[in-house]
Amino acid sequence: MSKMKGQGTDARYVVWKPPVRLELLALESLSIRPVRSNTLSRMMRSGRSESPGRISPDPALYADAGSGSDTFYPLSIYAHGKHGRSYTLYAHTVGERTEWRKKIREAIEARKSAQERTSIFRLETITADTALSQEAPAHQPGLVTGRVSCTLPFELRDARRFVAIGSEDGVWVGMLGRPESIQRVMSLRLVTQVAYLEEFGLLVVLADKSLYAVDIESVIPNEACVANLAQPSTTFGLKKLNSHMTVHFFSVGRSAGQTLIVYKTRRGLDSVFRILEVSGSPEAGTGTHPPLHRQDFFLPTEAHDLLFLKRNLCIMCTKGFEIMNLEGLTSVTIPVEEDMQRLGKRQASYKPLTMIRLREDEFLLCFDEFGLYMDKRGAPSRTPSVIEWEGTAVHAGWHAPYVLLFNPFFIEIRHVESGRLAQVISGHDIRCVWDGRGVISPTVVNPGNSADESEAVEDPRTPRVHTVMDNSEISPSFAAPAPSHGAPTHPGRQVVFQLMPTERLVIPGTRYASSVRSVADTLPPYVP
Numbered sequence: 001m002s003k004m005k006g007q008g009t010d011a012r013y014v015v016w017k018p019p020v021r022l023e024l025l026a027l028e029s030l031s032i033r034p035v036r037s038n039t040l041s042r043m044m045r046s047g048r049s050e051s052p053g054r055i056s057p058d059p060a061l062y063a064d065a066g067s068g069s070d071t072f073y074p075l076s077i078y079a080h081g082k083h084g085r086s087y088t089l090y091a092h093t094v095g096e097r098t099e100w101r102k103k104i105r106e107a108i109e110a111r112k113s114a115q116e117r118t119s120i121f122r123l124e125t126i127t128a129d130t131a132l133s134q135e136a137p138a139h140q141p142g143l144v145t146g147r148v149s150c151t152l153p154f155e156l157r158d159a160r161r162f163v164a165i166g167s168e169d170g171v172w173v174g175m176l177g178r179p180e181s182i183q184r185v186m187s188l189r190l191v192t193q194v195a196y197l198e199e200f201g202l203l204v205v206l207a208d209k210s211l212y213a214v215d216i217e218s219v220i221p222n223e224a225c226v227a228n229l230a231q232p233s234t235t236f237g238l239k240k241l242n243s244h245m246t247v248h249f250f251s252v253g254r255s256a257g258q259t260l261i262v263y264k265t266r267r268g269l270d271s272v273f274r275i276l277e278v279s280g281s282p283e284a285g286t287g288t289h290p291p292l293h294r295q296d297f298f299l300p301t302e303a304h305d306l307l308f309l310k311r312n313l314c315i316m317c318t319k320g321f322e323i324m325n326l327e328g329l330t331s332v333t334i335p336v337e338e339d340m341q342r343l344g345k346r347q348a349s350y351k352p353l354t355m356i357r358l359r360e361d362e363f364l365l366c367f368d369e370f371g372l373y374m375d376k377r378g379a380p381s382r383t384p385s386v387i388e389w390e391g392t393a394v395h396a397g398w399h400a401p402y403v404l405l406f407n408p409f410f411i412e413i414r415h416v417e418s419g420r421l422a423q424v425i426s427g428h429d430i431r432c433v434w435d436g437r438g439v440i441s442p443t444v445v446n447p448g449n450s451a452d453e454s455e456a457v458e459d460p461r462t463p464r465v466h467t468v469m470d471n472s473e474i475s476p477s478f479a480a481p482a483p484s485h486g487a488p489t490h491p492g493r494q495v496v497f498q499l500m501p502t503e504r505l506v507i508p509g510t511r512y513a514s515s516v517r518s519v520a521d522t523l524p525p526y527v528p
Helices: 037-046 059-066 094-117 223-228 337-342
Strands: 002-005 012-015 025-027 071-079 085-091 121-127 148-155 161-167 170-175 183-186 191-197 202-207 210-215 249-255 258-267 270-278 292-299 303-308 312-317 320-325 331-334 352-359 362-367 370-375 386-388 395-399 402-406 410-415 421-426 431-434 466-470 494-501
Touching (some): 094 421, 148 494, 161 202, 202 249, 258 303, 303 352, 402 431
Parallel strands (some): 148 431
Antiparallel strands (some): 002 012, 025 071, 071 085, 148 161, 270 292, 352 362, 362 370, 402 410
């Protein structure tokens, strides 16, 4: 996009903004009324429009507005992204505007079709049968009610694979690939997180700011319930893990051979973290002991998420990424303010989302508006060291070698080595409900955690990210199937997906490394 500078013979156009990507472009409704030529001339002289966007005062349009045509017909387009805005163009006739709309729509659809043929991920439906709480019939089999907030795929010792879905109305559990088997197993309010400790057979749930644990076998629908599509009759006992304190979030992981649950509360302006240690072994017949309080620590700042590293914790807070040593409870903050200032960034203005280990001595720190390459000492490691995102991310997921950035209107998928944008998945009310964390196996150190140093080999074909979006805005090629038990989907409601890797992702059976990364290595280096 360009702006005109100067007048008369000195007039020239200078680049104002980069071109708008077709993947981020949307046509707006024809709600703006036509304008008279004299009104358009006034708008152009002031550089403003009655629509939310601006128009460029093109001299050619001045001439058209002053003669001949008396009425101009507006056409508005919207560019999504962190610098998104509306732009209004004006056509001389209704037919000309209709032709422009048709051509723009065809270009958008052609771009979507081309991306779907070369996509890195495809959307695979977990369940499409959802409804708002007030619309839901009582205990309808397979129906998830309330706003979906989290999901968690897990596997039992007998190799059966299930998925847990948390919403504002409770927790549902069913078999993966069989949406009709999904049943409500816990009637808890405002469920926001779910985790599974495989070694101990415990499902950990955060609901209405309280933390609970329950034996996994007591919430698995039995075969009779699944076959008859009936509500499970199994009773279970919830164990509350916090006392009177309000829990804001929690994380599970392993450190020094111990399985830990860390949850965050508040005391005044401080973020207080309590560490619980899980012990016992159901397989050895000793039973699982209630998690024991190990220690507390605090940070004098607001924290919103936590990652387990191999030896430390990484806490995302307003100061940046706080690396906490659990033995001495000492911490260091990265990146330092001086490095951010040299990069033209003000640290307090950005929200840290996650940390991704690229190799032994390099990380990618993901903020809401950009990514930053850093070495193990916390200093920028590349030139340029910053990747600017297209949008303002709310959540970040990781499926090597791609980082997935979520905002309400699209998922931005970037190759971490080149920094290039590889795919965009558009929709409405998009949210990440599982980013790979939350399942702790006794044989793998913190699987799915972005910065973990585990050497375990994970099959790159296994989905590691789940999302939910409004089904009214899904691309036709991603349309969700009707529920298999015959009940109609509720229009305009949520559909829960897993992002299934395509054959373009990673060579099967290999672990992400500098020597074997992806077919996307052919992408040219990132240029800001």
